[in-house]
Amino acid sequence: MNLTKTFLILILFLTFSVGASSQERSNAILVDEFGEIPCGDLLSRTDGFLAELMNHPADIGYVKIPSSRKRSDATKLFIKANAYLRKFDTSRLRIVVNAEAGNQSAQFWRVPPGADLPKFHEVTDLPRDNSKPFIFGRADDLGVCPSFIPDDFVDLIRSNPGSYGKMIVRGNSWNGRKSLADDFLPNLLSQDAHRKSDYASIMFTDQRII
Numbered sequence: 001m002n003l004t005k006t007f008l009i010l011i012l013f014l015t016f017s018v019g020a021s022s023q024e025r026s027n028a029i030l031v032d033e034f035g036e037i038p039c040g041d042l043l044s045r046t047d048g049f050l051a052e053l054m055n056h057p058a059d060i061g062y063v064k065i066p067s068s069r070k071r072s073d074a075t076k077l078f079i080k081a082n083a084y085l086r087k088f089d090t091s092r093l094r095i096v097v098n099a100e101a102g103n104q105s106a107q108f109w110r111v112p113p114g115a116d117l118p119k120f121h122e123v124t125d126l127p128r129d130n131s132k133p134f135i136f137g138r139a140d141d142l143g144v145c146p147s148f149i150p151d152d153f154v155d156l157i158r159s160n161p162g163s164y165g166k167m168i169v170r171g172n173s174w175n176g177r178k179s180l181a182d183d184f185l186p187n188l189l190s191q192d193a194h195r196k197s198d199y200a201s202i203m204f205t206d207q208r209i210i
Helices: 002-022 039-054 069-085 150-158 174-199
Strands: 029-034 060-066 093-098 106-111 165-170 200-205
Touching: 029 039, 039 060, 039 069, 039 106, 060 069, 069 093, 069 150, 165 174, 174 200
Parallel strands: 060 093, 165 200
Antiparallel strands: 029 106, 060 106
16 A cells, blocks of 8 residues: 555656646747947858757747947848848847847847747837938848848838839849849839839949949
């Protein structure tokens, strides 16, 4: 009788222990942290972070950028455009500008399902002034500091009826210009190809425009 009781107690204890362990929350993992660095280094670190996320397909990525109006906007664009060029699913990536006092470093976090998000105090984006022309973004065939995201360009035009976009493709040779256009513009225009002449135009040139 005593043996039976002991056996049952051990089974129950092990069962409860396993159940409690399975309910423990996982933690967000800090993948990388750095201060001000050149654009090329930023893109290299971004590539490493995207590779880390691809190795963990159930996780999402959080990017915390220190608050510095001009610098943070550029960093945000470079990271997002680089992810677009790498054909990474940007729905798995959230980029926030962090105003947390004393934290002046950028951080790449990997967040497993159910994990607590890294702490931050997000700065709200200021509305863009769409009343006058502005440069939306740039990109080149080498992927040097890209800031042009075709999907965002289409969304901006659609959300501002009456606006018009002009895409300038510059290069020393026709083949080079056409190759660059083939990389970007089909994805952009295919979303609304029957209206492309109404909301956007494409200009090919071998001259420096801007």
